Amino acid sequence: MRSNPEKLKLLFAALAVVAAAALAYLIPSPTVLDAVVYFFYFLMLAASWNLLAGICGQMSFAHMAFCVTGAYVAASTANVLGLPMAAAVVVGALAAACAGLFVGIFTLRFRDITFSLATFAFAGVLTSWLIGASDITGGSNGMSAPPIFSGDQARAFVWLGLALSVVFFALQWLLLSSRWGILMRAVRDREPVARGLGVKATHLKVAVFAYTAFWAGLAGGYFAAYTEYVTPTMAGLENMGLVLGMVIVGGIGTVAGPVLGTLVFRFIDFFTRGYGGEYTVFTFALILLVTMLFLRDGAMGLITATLRRFRAPQERWHAAQPAAAPGATPES
Amino acid sequence: MITRPRRTEAAAKPSGRVPVDLVATGLRVAYERDVEILRGVEITAAARRISLVIGPNGAGKSTFLKAVAGLAPVTGGLVTLGGVDITRWRPRDLLAHGVALVPQNGTLFPAMTVRENLQMGGWLRRREKAWLGESIEAVVNRFNLPRHLVDRRAGDLSGGQQKLVEIMRSMIMTPTTLLLDEPTAGLSPKMASQVYEQIAALPGDLGVTVLLVDQNVRSSLAISDDVYVLAMGLNNDRGTARDITERLGEITAGWLRQGVSGAVKS
Amino acid sequence: MRRPKSSPKSLLDMQTAVQTLILGTAIGGVYALMGVGLNLIFGVMRVANFAHGALYMIGGYAAYYLTLATGAPMPVAVIGAMVVGGCVGYFVNAILLRPVYRSRLERPSEFTLIVTFALSLMATSAAAVFLTPNYRKFEGMWPDTITLFGFVSMSGDRAVAFVTALILLCALLWLVHFTDLGRGWRALTQNRMGADIVGVDVFRLANLAFATSGALAAAAGAVLVPLYLAYPTMGESVIVKSFVIVVLGGLGSIAGSLVGGFLLGWAEALGSVYIGSGYTDIYGLVIMLVVLLFLPRGLFGISEREV
Ligand SMILES: Nc1ncnc2c1ncn2[C@@H]1O[C@H](COP(=O)(O)OP(=O)(O)OP(=O)(O)O)[C@@H](O)[C@H]1O
Numbered sequence: 021m022r023s024n025p026e027k028l029k030l031l032f033a034a035l036a037v038v039a040a041a042a043l044a045y046l047i048p049s050p051t052v053l054d055a056v057v058y059f060f061y062f063l064m065l066a067a068s069w070n071l072l073a074g075i076c077g078q079m080s081f082a083h084m085a086f087c088v089t090g091a092y093v094a095a096s097t098a099n100v101l102g103l104p105m106a107a108a109v110v111v112g113a114l115a116a117a118c119a120g121l122f123v124g125i126f127t128l129r130f131r132d133i134t135f136s137l138a139t140f141a142f143a144g145v146l147t148s149w150l151i152g153a154s155d156i157t158g159g160s161n162g163m164s165a166p167p168i169f170s171g172d173q174a175r176a177f178v179w180l181g182l183a184l185s186v187v188f189f190a191l192q193w194l195l196l197s198s199r200w201g202i203l204m205r206a207v208r209d210r211e212p213v214a215r216g217l218g219v220k221a222t223h224l225k226v227a228v229f230a231y232t233a234f235w236a237g238l239a240g241g242y243f244a245a246y247t248e249y250v251t252p253t254m255a256g257l258e259n260m261g262l263v264l265g266m267v268i269v270g271g272i273g274t275v276a277g278p279v280l281g282t283l284v285f286r287f288i289d290f291f292t293r294g295y296g297g298e299y300t301v302f303t304f305a306l307i308l309l310v311t312m313l314f315l316r317d318g319a320m321g322l323i324t325a326t327l328r329r330f331r332a333p334q335e336r337w338h339a340a341q342p343a344a345a346p347g348a349t350p351e352s
Numbered sequence: 353m354i355t356r357p358r359r360t361e362a363a364a365k366p367s368g369r370v371p372v373d374l375v376a377t378g379l380r381v382a383y384e385r386d387v388e389i390l391r392g393v394e395i396t397a398a399a400r401r402i403s404l405v406i407g408p409n410g411a412g413k414s415t416f417l418k419a420v421a422g423l424a425p426v427t428g429g430l431v432t433l434g435g436v437d438i439t440r441w442r443p444r445d446l447l448a449h450g451v452a453l454v455p456q457n458g459t460l461f462p463a464m465t466v467r468e469n470l471q472m473g474g475w476l477r478r479r480e481k482a483w484l485g486e487s488i489e490a491v492v493n494r495f496n497l498p499r500h501l502v503d504r505r506a507g508d509l510s511g512g513q514q515k516l517v518e519i520m521r522s523m524i525m526t527p528t529t530l531l532l533d534e535p536t537a538g539l540s541p542k543m544a545s546q547v548y549e550q551i552a553a554l555p556g557d558l559g560v561t562v563l564l565v566d567q568n569v570r571s572s573l574a575i576s577d578d579v580y581v582l583a584m585g586l587n588n589d590r591g592t593a594r595d596i597t598e599r600l601g602e603i604t605a606g607w608l609r610q611g612v613s614g615a616v617k618s
Numbered sequence: 619m620r621r622p623k624s625s626p627k628s629l630l631d632m633q634t635a636v637q638t639l640i641l642g643t644a645i646g647g648v649y650a651l652m653g654v655g656l657n658l659i660f661g662v663m664r665v666a667n668f669a670h671g672a673l674y675m676i677g678g679y680a681a682y683y684l685t686l687a688t689g690a691p692m693p694v695a696v697i698g699a700m701v702v703g704g705c706v707g708y709f710v711n712a713i714l715l716r717p718v719y720r721s722r723l724e725r726p727s728e729f730t731l732i733v734t735f736a737l738s739l740m741a742t743s744a745a746a747v748f749l750t751p752n753y754r755k756f757e758g759m760w761p762d763t764i765t766l767f768g769f770v771s772m773s774g775d776r777a778v779a780f781v782t783a784l785i786l787l788c789a790l791l792w793l794v795h796f797t798d799l800g801r802g803w804r805a806l807t808q809n810r811m812g813a814d815i816v817g818v819d820v821f822r823l824a825n826l827a828f829a830t831s832g833a834l835a836a837a838a839g840a841v842l843v844p845l846y847l848a849y850p851t852m853g854e855s856v857i858v859k860s861f862v863i864v865v866l867g868g869l870g871s872i873a874g875s876l877v878g879g880f881l882l883g884w885a886e887a888l889g890s891v892y893i894g895s896g897y898t899d900i901y902g903l904v905i906m907l908v909v910l911l912f913l914p915r916g917l918f919g920i921s922e923r924e925v
Pocket residue numbers: 383384389407408409410411412413414415416456567
């Protein structure tokens with residue numbers, strides 16, 4: 021289901037990000053700018069979930085809960101303590117990371133489905149609490165948040181989103197090329213074996229969980245500051261499904277996958293927006309389903325397969341040679 | 353006595369209930385890509401004979417049986433049953449053609465009673481209730497299973513008793529080719545010799561072809577006809593039971609010598 | 619210091635408690651119906667079916683449109699909804715989840731999780747797109763309020779829902795414990811390899827498990843429409859509750875989710891009376907987390923490592 025990230029793909033991802041920003045710069049229509057801000061918001065969510073689920077193998081359903089934690093904490097610290105919004109967003113992200121640490125310690129003892137269910141339950145508790153505790157959170161009406169920038173909001177947010185995404189991908193690249201990257205994949209592919217070899221799997225998973233929760237919280241704060249509003253619907257199952265879908269459609273476990281997936285989703289949303297959110301969700305869920313059934317490696321898988329077809333034939337022939345079995349050489 | 357199977361759809365199919373040779377040629381298995389556990393194994397289980405497969409731990413004996421029974425990913429080679437290609441068949445289709453497996457690790461249904469477990473052995477002929485009752489009765493008598501155990505939960509039985517029930521269940525499956533993976537592991541010596549007696553009687557009494565994997569080399573050699581030695585996923589040696597018995601010391605010493613260096617003469 | 623029982627205050631307290639427990643039992647029966655269906659699939663295939671809530675929603679709508687189009691009485695509508703839910707469940711597994719059985723997937727449980735999650739998103743949004751997000755309702759069999767023991771009042775439809783749930787639960791227990799199909803399901807739940815070697819057709823049995831589970835979920839949706847109405851997102855809180863029940867009772871244990879359903883019903887009813895009604899959804903989830911923490915196998919579960 022996953023292939024190793026290559027430098028080419030990284031370059032491709034960076035190019036796509038820059039292209040999106042450039043597009044926003046060239047076409048200064050407010051609708052497009054708005055769409056690009058949404059793109060970066062979802063990109064941060066999808067890319068960080070991909071790091072957790074695709075590379076470390078932990079199918080969490082609590083990602084949007086961390087996003088909304090970041091958003092609410094940012095909004096309330098700014099509102100109550102009078103912190104500038106930019107600082108509040110960072111505080112929110114840190115709070116999300118702490119929440120991630122807590123939830124991670126609690127849930128990462130479980131594997132596979134039990135882990136998914138436990139994170140699912142945590143996300144559910146948080147959402148229900150946000151709606152129920154209306155005296156603190158504003159209930160289903162949500163909470164307003166102060167803006168970060170004055171003046172041309174959207175364009176500033178495009179640049180901010182671009183900067184944050186580039187930072188995310190740069191850090192991810194460093195992470196994956198360090199020994200952490202190998203350990204994460206080892207835990208994903210064969211956790212018992214990795215444990216047997218002395219990898220502290222639970223520590224590693226908790227660390228990655230908290231780190232990705234940080235990015236989810238940051239994305240939440242970014243979004244709250246842009247819309248100047250937070251509501252519990254952000255943490256809904258539907259949004260979790262969309263983020264998950266973006267990663268899968270793009271190609272789970274690859275670096276550029278989330279970028280492509282988010283792009284696909286934003287295009288659908290852009291063109292179906294006038295009809296109401298259900299159309300977007302319906303179309304995208306359909307694409308997700310088709311991807312799962314016929315294109316399990318997502319768009320990246322398709323691209324890799326196409327590229328391979330155009331490679332020099334000898335090279336392919338060499339790759340197809342079976343490796344000699346280590347014990348096959350006769351005793352001398 | 354176990355009742356012989358009546359004519360069913362399965363019996364009507366080619367190679368249905370007539371004992372035939374089971375032949376594996378160049379069988380390759382890899383659970384993960386590029387890690388071949390079997391690298392071209394050649395084993396023939398001749399009809400109405402007991403063929404024994406021995407080899408050091410991790411040689412791939414269990415993997416071989418699983419591959420034949422459709423439970424391990426075959427990446428190359430061929431398995432035929434009386435000339436019919438049965439490579440990569442699903443376990444239930446194999447069973448319909450009389451090939452049954454008793455794996456090494458526990459495969460009983462722990463929350464069911466022993467009787468229900470035995471009934472599950474007759475899953476493919478579950479509509480024939482009368483036949484099923486009779487053959488359960490027959491098998492319980494044949495293996496001298498204490499009566500009071502029949503209605504106990506299988507999970508509450510001792511390890512050895514569970515192993516015995518598994519073998520009994522495979523009898524209910526009325527196989528013509530029976531693949532047994534270490535059937536006496538965990539059984540007391542008395543029980544083990546009883547099980548060996550039963551196995552030894554299978555080809556003569558019921559015309560069953562037996563492919564036996566065993567670590568209890570001395571006892572199993574005594575009842576076997578043909579012997580294959582596997583090591584590192586390859587054929588290492590073969591011969592008649594008498595031949596191998598004579599050379600046994602030499603063969604097992606060879607296993608020790610190989611150690612982890614993994615060099616195997618092919 | 620306890621007050622004498624004759625004191626009006628304590629009598630009132632008692633009556634509230636009894637009323638709460640009875641209401642909790644009534645809804646608990648329907649919860650059990652949902653949980654048992656989900657857990658059947660869990661046991662047989664070791665996968666979580668996120669589309670369970672969508673099947674519940676489909677059942678609600680099917681019953682609504684059946685009564686609307688044909689004027690059929692409620693029992694017919696419920697049976698019709700079960701047929702629809704059963705067929706949808708069957709085909710979801712037979713067509714969409716086919717790769718799980720027929721090709722070697724690296725992570726079958728992940729595949730099922732994502733496919734059923736996508737299906738659930740799709741069903742919910744499709745209902746909103748094609749059937750509008752409006753709330754719909756049909757008249758139940760027994761719309762009057764009934765009074766038990768002189769102080770417990772509850773809607774007759776609630777009683778109807780409870781009785782229907784009980785009947786279906788008994789039918790399922792019979793199916794699981796006294797038929798060959800049920801024995802096959804139990805075999806798959808208890809030892810997958812054992813079931814393989816005795817020749818159980820996993821795919822066929824899984825299809826039937828999905829069909830049964832879908833029919834039960836649809837029935838639950840149908841009987842609750844007169845009380846809670848039909849709308850596109852009606853399955854969302856139900857799927858959460860079903861998972862709570864499954865975890866509570868233990869993965870793969872039918873008896874466990876039966877008990878779990880009633881426990882959840884009582885917990886919600888008691889919680890909303892004695893703690894606060896704004897947090898109904900939270901009580902179950904908190905119980906689930908506590909169970910996961912201290913009793914990872916649930917009340918009657920099979921070993922967690924097997925799952
Ligand atoms: N499901 C599996 N996935 C990956 N590797 C496996 C699997 N089953 C077995 N192996 C590997 O295949 C090799 C052979 O195993 P197998 O069980 O066939 O050995 P064996 O000859 O039966 O040994 P023993 O005498 O201990 O039973 C071992 O190295 C084992 O690690």
